[in-house]
Amino acid sequence: MRKYNIAVAAILLAGASMTFTSCIGSFTLTKRVLSWNNQVGNKFVNELVFFAFWILPVYEVTSLADMLVLNSIEFWSGNNPMEASVKAIDTDHGRYLIKCDGRGYDIVCQATGESTRLDFNFDTQTWSFENKDGEMIPFMTFIDDSHVKMITPDGDFHPYELSQNGVMAYMEDCNLPAMACR
Numbered sequence: 567m568r569k570y571n572i573a574v575a576a577i578l579l580a581g582a583s584m585t586f587t588s589c590i591g592s593f594t595l596t597k598r599v600l601s602w603n604n605q606v607g608n609k610f611v612n613e614l615v616f617f618a619f620w621i622l623p624v625y626e627v628t629s630l631a632d633m634l635v636l637n638s639i640e641f642w643s644g645n646n647p648m649e650a651s652v653k654a655i656d657t658d659h660g661r662y663l664i665k666c667d668g669r670g671y672d673i674v675c676q677a678t679g680e681s682t683r684l685d686f687n688f689d690t691q692t693w694s695f696e697n698k699d700g701e702m703i704p705f706m707t708f709i710d711d712s713h714v715k716m717i718t719p720d721g722d723f724h725p726y727e728l729s730q731n732g733v734m735a736y737m738e739d740c741n742l743p744a745m746a747c748r
Contacts, residue, residue, distance in 0.1 A: 591637025594648035596628040 603615050619625050640646040652665045654676075661676040670685035683696035691708040707715045707723070713732075715723040719740055726732040737743075
């Protein structure tokens with residue numbers, strides 16, 4: 567009987583230690599389903615879908631998948647597999663596929679296959695782009711919450727305010743045509 571009590575105590579202790587850890591994960595899959603539900607219709611339709619998803623165990627399945635698989639991957643690797651996404655953007659210059667991996671963006675021109683990388687360095691608070699030689703070139707560094715240093719055509723970095731006036735000053739310094747701010 568004593569061995570049984572020790573085994574039960576060990577199992578309970580192991581289970582409790584998992585519930586008391588500070589990393590509970592982001593539950594991204596469940597949040598996406600809830601976000602989709604909020605966009606279905608008016609509040610009455612949303613409520614009906616919400617109840618239907620509890621009855622059909624959609625929320626239970628997504629929560630279980632988050633808890634057992636996705637949050638574990640996020641904990642051990644540091645990356646959430648649900649955060650990586652690819653978006654297609656149509657522009658006047660063609661269609662571009664943009665993949666986000668949580669650190670930056672891979673941008674591919676669908677017509678030509680040309681690609682570049684925009685990367686954010688959290689330590690230096692700097693955005694960089696990958697040139698044709700594969701070299702990362704910094705182009706913007708955050709100074710504080712309202713100022714950045716931007717590269718100019720002469721290769722120097724100058725500070726600019728994060729405001730409409732700052733954008734206009736940067737465009738003027740770079741001899742870019744004035745555009746209507748949106």
